[in-house]
Amino acid sequence: MELMHLLLWCPKGAILQSFTSLLTVKRYPPMVSADLPDSSLLSALDGVKLVYTDGVLHENALVVAQEAHRRSIPIVIDAERKIEGLDELLHLATYVICSTRFPQIWTEAPSIPGALILILLKLPSAKFVIVTLGEDGCIMLERAETGDVQYEEVDIDDLFEKMKQSIDTTSTMPTCKSSDVAKLHAKGTGTLSGRLLVGTAEKIPSSELVDTTGAGDAFVGAVLYSLCANLPAEKM
Numbered sequence: 001m002e003l004m005h006l007l008l009w010c011p012k013g014a015i016l017q018s019f020t021s022l023l024t025v026k027r028y029p030p031m032v033s034a035d036l037p038d039s040s041l042l043s044a045l046d047g048v049k050l051v052y053t054d055g056v057l058h059e060n061a062l063v064v065a066q067e068a069h070r071r072s073i074p075i076v077i078d079a080e081r082k083i084e085g086l087d088e089l090l091h092l093a094t095y096v097i098c099s100t101r102f103p104q105i106w107t108e109a110p111s112i113p114g115a116l117i118l119i120l121l122k123l124p125s126a127k128f129v130i131v132t133l134g135e136d137g138c139i140m141l142e143r144a145e146t147g148d149v150q151y152e153e154v155d156i157d158d159l160f161e162k163m164k165q166s167i168d169t170t171s172t173m174p175t176c177k178s179s180d181v182a183k184l185h186a187k188g189t190g191t192l193s194g195r196l197l198v199g200t201a202e203k204i205p206s207s208e209l210v211d212t213t214g215a216g217d218a219f220v221g222a223v224l225y226s227l228c229a230n231l232p233a234e235k236m
Contacts, residue, residue: 045071050227052220054078058085065092076227078220082106090122095227096129097220103131113156113196114186116141121190128233132219133201137174140197142233144181151193154182163198172203176234197233 044064045051051068053061055077062085065075074094079086079102090096096119103115107122112131119129120143128142139160144151163177176199185191226236 042067045073048073050074050076050224052076052078052224053089054080055083055086055089058083058089061085062088062092065089068092074227076220076224079106080216091125093123093126095223096123096126097223098129098131099216100131100133103129109186109189111157111186112139113141113160114189117156117184117186117189117192120192120194130223132216135201137198137200138219140199140233140236141184141192142194142197144193144195146193151181151183153191154179154184156184156186156196159184159196160198163196167198167200171200174202175200178234199236 045067048068051065051073053065053075055061068075069092075089075092076095076097077086077089077093078097079090080099081102082105098119100112103109103112103119107115107118109115109118116129116131116139120126120141123129126143128140130138130140132138141156159179159182163179166177167175176197179196181193181195183191183193184196223236
């Protein structure tokens with residue numbers, strides 16, 4: 001099965017009232033953007049509150065993302081690895097979710113926190129970027145509206161280390177630490193006003209672990225749910 005991996009969420013009253021997945025099943029030639037008539041695309045996006053794609057079949061995903069962007073529908077991009085067409089999609093992103101290695105590969109930054117600054121600087125429409133860290137949880141960098149406020153300047157790598165040290169390592173349940181809004185910087189990355197959030201993962205005994213397949217998809221699903229439910233970043 002060849003999936004486009006495009007999910008359209010439309011919450012009205014309930015968190016998730018309608019769900020659409022565009023896909024093709026074992027076909028040749030593969031699905032192309034011309035297979036998606038304008039009328040079908042326009043009707044598919046009616047009432048949609050959030051669009052998600054991981055960039056598979058990037059030409060099709062780009063057509064949908066461009067129309068969603070034109071309508072000011074928020075777009076979530078799942079950036080697992082560098083693939084063809086991903087850069088175009090990222091520049092339309094409202095929210096970005098990354099695999100552990102992607103931020104440094106994409107930005108060539110020496111550290112993950114520094115890479116997150118570069119991602120938001122390169123993607124001015126993005127409100128936040130999250131990187132998953134497997135059993136170590138995740139990190140989020142959330143952009144802040146600056147206005148006329150002057151924030152303290154802080155090195156993001158130093159901040160990250162301090163936040164990690166403040167985490168209760170004896171707790172088995174997920175926790176989230178959030179910094180104050182600051183003017184964050186790292187070597188060679190520039191500066192960005194925002195706040196850093198560090199989330200831990202639930203500690204599961206190795207004897208209870210069977211298979212981690214789908215863990216990343218479950219994480220993405222939780223973020224999508226949280227956005228649909230208007231939950232604060234700390235509750236994602």
